[in-house]
Amino acid sequence: MAFTTFVVFFINFALSFTSSLATARDKDPSWHRYVRSPVSKIVKPTGIVPDSIVGNVSNPTGLIHSLGATVLSRSNEGDLLPTIVVDFGQNVVGILRLEFGGSQNTSTGLPGLRLAFSETLEYLSDRSDFTRSDNANGDEKLTNGTDQVAVKNINYTWTDFHGCEEDTKVCSDGLHGFRYVKIWLEALPSDAPLTSSLGSVSISGMSLEWSAYLGIPHTFTGWFECSDQNLTQWWYDGVYTVDMGTDTFFANETEPRGASSPILEGKQVLFDGAKRDRDPYVGDLAVASLTSYMSHDFAEATRNVLEDLALHQRDDGWIPPASINNYTLPLFDYPLWWVVCSVDLVMYTGNTSYADTYWNTLVKVLDGYYPSNTNSTTGLLDKTADMGYGDYAFLPRSGPVTYYNALYVHALSYASRLANSLGRGDDAARWSSRAGAIGDALLSHNLDQSVGAFYDGGPCSGGAAGTICDVHAQDGNAIAILAGVTDEKKSAGILDYWQNATSQVYGNAFYDSSVLSPGDHFDQRVYAFISYFEIAARFTTPGKASSAFDEIRRLYGWMSAHDPGITMWEGIGPNGTAYEGAFTSMAHGWSTGIVPLLTGYVLGVQPESPGFKMWKLCPVVEGGGLTWARGEVPTPQGKIAVSWEMGDAESGPTLVLELETPEGSSGTVCVPTLGIESPKITLDGSPIQALPGQTLITVNVSGGKHVFAIES
Numbered sequence: 001m002a003f004t005t006f007v008v009f010f011i012n013f014a015l016s017f018t019s020s021l022a023t024a025r026d027k028d029p030s031w032h033r034y035v036r037s038p039v040s041k042i043v044k045p046t047g048i049v050p051d052s053i054v055g056n057v058s059n060p061t062g063l064i065h066s067l068g069a070t071v072l073s074r075s076n077e078g079d080l081l082p083t084i085v086v087d088f089g090q091n092v093v094g095i096l097r098l099e100f101g102g103s104q105n106t107s108t109g110l111p112g113l114r115l116a117f118s119e120t121l122e123y124l125s126d127r128s129d130f131t132r133s134d135n136a137n138g139d140e141k142l143t144n145g146t147d148q149v150a151v152k153n154i155n156y157t158w159t160d161f162h163g164c165e166e167d168t169k170v171c172s173d174g175l176h177g178f179r180y181v182k183i184w185l186e187a188l189p190s191d192a193p194l195t196s197s198l199g200s201v202s203i204s205g206m207s208l209e210w211s212a213y214l215g216i217p218h219t220f221t222g223w224f225e226c227s228d229q230n231l232t233q234w235w236y237d238g239v240y241t242v243d244m245g246t247d248t249f250f251a252n253e254t255e256p257r258g259a260s261s262p263i264l265e266g267k268q269v270l271f272d273g274a275k276r277d278r279d280p281y282v283g284d285l286a287v288a289s290l291t292s293y294m295s296h297d298f299a300e301a302t303r304n305v306l307e308d309l310a311l312h313q314r315d316d317g318w319i320p321p322a323s324i325n326n327y328t329l330p331l332f333d334y335p336l337w338w339v340v341c342s343v344d345l346v347m348y349t350g351n352t353s354y355a356d357t358y359w360n361t362l363v364k365v366l367d368g369y370y371p372s373n374t375n376s377t378t379g380l381l382d383k384t385a386d387m388g389y390g391d392y393a394f395l396p397r398s399g400p401v402t403y404y405n406a407l408y409v410h411a412l413s414y415a416s417r418l419a420n421s422l423g424r425g426d427d428a429a430r431w432s433s434r435a436g437a438i439g440d441a442l443l444s445h446n447l448d449q450s451v452g453a454f455y456d457g458g459p460c461s462g463g464a465a466g467t468i469c470d471v472h473a474q475d476g477n478a479i480a481i482l483a484g485v486t487d488e489k490k491s492a493g494i495l496d497y498w499q500n501a502t503s504q505v506y507g508n509a510f511y512d513s514s515v516l517s518p519g520d521h522f523d524q525r526v527y528a529f530i531s532y533f534e535i536a537a538r539f540t541t542p543g544k545a546s547s548a549f550d551e552i553r554r555l556y557g558w559m560s561a562h563d564p565g566i567t568m569w570e571g572i573g574p575n576g577t578a579y580e581g582a583f584t585s586m587a588h589g590w591s592t593g594i595v596p597l598l599t600g601y602v603l604g605v606q607p608e609s610p611g612f613k614m615w616k617l618c619p620v621v622e623g624g625g626l627t628w629a630r631g632e633v634p635t636p637q638g639k640i641a642v643s644w645e646m647g648d649a650e651s652g653p654t655l656v657l658e659l660e661t662p663e664g665s666s667g668t669v670c671v672p673t674l675g676i677e678s679p680k681i682t683l684d685g686s687p688i689q690a691l692p693g694q695t696l697i698t699v700n701v702s703g704g705k706h707v708f709a710i711e712s
């Protein structure tokens, strides 16, 4: 990928931006070093976990460095089971291969190996932290926590395919998402007489056949870099997390609970998680797909999922969340996420023929399913307790819940914007007026004046319908702000309350009390997924940017500093733990909001019409202690490149903002005035006027290269 240089205008005050741009112009741009993917689809382990060796193991690092074989031997029943733990250095996903340099057996059978996989050392044990069989039933249940091998006497490569060596004996689950694998010489009693816990095995090499998207530098069509290396690194960590879940849908590798789908078989999809939750759920795409568009612009995986779910729309307009349970898992919020994700697809990739093909599907969700669940007295969506519907976190809540309604407002407004750009004015008008009405109903019905934030909205669990529980949730409050339900003052009040009530060292909790599910510590549970919307609300609410950066640093700093490192977790529980123990997916694309947050707010690039034909460029330059940021966003007509750099002149702060957008596109730039009383602002060298006291001036420009400069 060629980096096109910006035209650097002469600017008559001292700035260091030329040096940072020069770095980016180098043959190997400086951001390349942050990329996390393995260099090829054959991934080698990085080491043996210290102190993991048990029993008679000779040359333990042999299999790592291909310097002679590692030999596991056991000659007597009384001997310890020879064991090693291999570390791949970071979370990986795919099919393991072992190169054997032969084995020696006793008369009791070939020596058996057992393999237990784990994403973390904490949950590494004699059974995998999770295997496909753990979620399977009947014939689909092949193993009980370990994969088995019967090691032959010959030199050969064993590949961890899904299946059994003979009938139901010596079985393997196949694909795994993991960082560590524990290998030991032992046979399951049920595998006798094929394998034995005696003998000796030579392992001369080991590798992983990477199954997912390989995000190496030249696959990046978008990138990000800023003066804080942690933030920069987390952007690439987020991309890697989504890469791990971007994979081919195969019945033998996905979620087994009725999720296999002939339509999806063999296609690229975006799974929720790499280890577990290997089914594409549409709510997760609300974040994961944005990461995908902004990094590799690989829209095919998202489109395959959205189209498949559209084809399974129910007659009443409801759309299933995923293929699981043969497309019947009842979630109440996910049809709205299908709408949001469909609009995202068109906005980010410009595929208006997708919009045309599925317009009727979208209309049926917004004008069929949700109106049929609207309470005519309150004007709000009601999820009645006996519907049995859940949501992204299977929360025990019903009634006029703020989250469902705020998300409905968001979906209506966003779809209305798309309808407008596609010349579907009637739909646009109907949806935006309904969005306004529901927003007003939320304000009059669900706002808790005593704390200045929305109630969760329904009764306490077990409470009577029509009552309201004294509890508040992150989801509804954050999305209400983003959907424009609240004015700036109310938004700021909500965000202040939320920060104060729920802040943890590992992020902000998703509830301010655990009353809905006592014992589950909701007030100490953090979802990076829903936190994305809260942090975005902080970036869009004046005066709240520094709290956005603070929350990012707590949340992503925590995950990056804890095992397995790099990848982003499904959920965080009390004391910063994996919220569902070993079962927790530690590589979950929905937690990668850091990518759209940095690209969409710190660079400030947002689409305003399909394919960024019109865009908005509103970088947040203050509040995070950053001195510069730069990057690119792919669009169908070419890239949008943004670079900004703050300076410190004698007369006060300075800012240079450079942009390059495709010819034929146009948009609005927000130029911050940095609190300067009467700033001198130039656009391409010509002065432009700011009114005194303005914190931001907006300027419309057409495509091409432009430079804004601000000084005292």
Ligand SMILES: *[C@@H]1O[C@H](CO)[C@@H](O)[C@H](O)[C@H]1NC(C)=O
Binding pocket: 056, 057, 058, 071, 072, 073, 075, 200
């Ligand atoms: C350990 O295994 C090796 C073969 O790899 C064997 O030569 C040696 O005798 C074994 N040691 C013990 C104490 O069993």
Ligand SMILES: *[C@@H]1O[C@H](CO)[C@@H](O)[C@H](O)[C@H]1NC(C)=O
Binding pocket: 105, 106, 107, 108, 109, 110, 194
């Ligand atoms: C193990 O080795 C013996 C020779 O010691 C051989 O006769 C026998 O067939 C082998 N058993 C298996 C199960 O491979």
Ligand SMILES: *[C@@H]1O[C@H](CO)[C@@H](O)[C@H](O)[C@H]1NC(C)=O
Binding pocket: 127, 144, 145
């Ligand atoms: C699975 O293994 C565990 C020990 O790890 C054991 O307690 C349990 O009985 C096993 N279940 C089956 C079905 O074999």
Ligand SMILES: *[C@@H]1O[C@H](CO)[C@@H](O)[C@H](O)[C@H]1NC(C)=O
Binding pocket: 101, 102, 153, 154, 155
């Ligand atoms: C396996 O290969 C090794 C060298 O890589 C060799 O020393 C050994 O004899 C071979 N064993 C068999 C059974 O072919």
Ligand SMILES: *[C@@H]1O[C@H](CO)[C@@H](O)[C@H](O)[C@H]1NC(C)=O
Binding pocket: 095, 160, 161, 162, 163, 173, 174, 175, 250, 252, 253
């Ligand atoms: C699953 O099936 C596909 C297609 O048949 C095959 O390519 C793949 O290797 C299988 N995966 C495993 C883990 O066996």
Ligand SMILES: *[C@@H]1O[C@H](CO)[C@@H](O)[C@H](O)[C@H]1NC(C)=O
Binding pocket: 326
């Ligand atoms: C899934 O549902 C469809 C439509 O309801 C039905 O035709 C099909 O047989 C079901 N498949 C399975 C495996 O139950």
Ligand SMILES: *[C@@H]1O[C@H](CO)[C@@H](O)[C@H](O)[C@H]1NC(C)=O
Binding pocket: 299, 303, 307, 351, 353, 354, 357
């Ligand atoms: C756009 O979407 C349509 C309908 O879903 C699909 O057939 C087409 O391949 C997509 N085009 C691109 C360039 O992805």
Ligand SMILES: *[C@@H]1O[C@H](CO)[C@@H](O)[C@H](O)[C@H]1NC(C)=O
Binding pocket: 375, 376, 377, 378, 382, 384, 465, 466
């Ligand atoms: C509609 O909301 C009103 C006011 O909260 C409530 O009394 C009524 O039971 C709701 N209707 C239904 C059908 O849930």
Ligand SMILES: *[C@@H]1O[C@H](CO)[C@@H](O)[C@H](O)[C@H]1NC(C)=O
Binding pocket: 496, 497, 500, 501
């Ligand atoms: C923050 O929380 C404390 C204790 O819960 C409370 O006393 C204080 O008034 C709160 N401040 C704000 C700004 O909400």
Ligand SMILES: *[C@@H]1O[C@H](CO)[C@@H](O)[C@H](O)[C@H]1NC(C)=O
Binding pocket: 228, 230, 557, 558, 560, 561
């Ligand atoms: C970067 O993050 C690490 C831990 O994740 C932390 O120790 C370090 O202080 C951070 N650096 C900066 C500049 O914030």
Ligand SMILES: *[C@@H]1O[C@H](CO)[C@@H](O)[C@H](O)[C@H]1NC(C)=O
Binding pocket: 521, 574, 575
């Ligand atoms: C969090 O850690 C503290 C200190 O170890 C412990 O007392 C507390 O029980 C933990 N909280 C939960 C919910 O596990």
Ligand SMILES: *[C@@H]1O[C@H](CO)[C@@H](O)[C@H](O)[C@H]1NC(C)=O
Binding pocket: 667, 668, 700
């Ligand atoms: C800038 O563009 C926006 C979006 O097209 C438009 O609403 C606004 O009126 C324009 N402002 C000026 C000053 O032209």
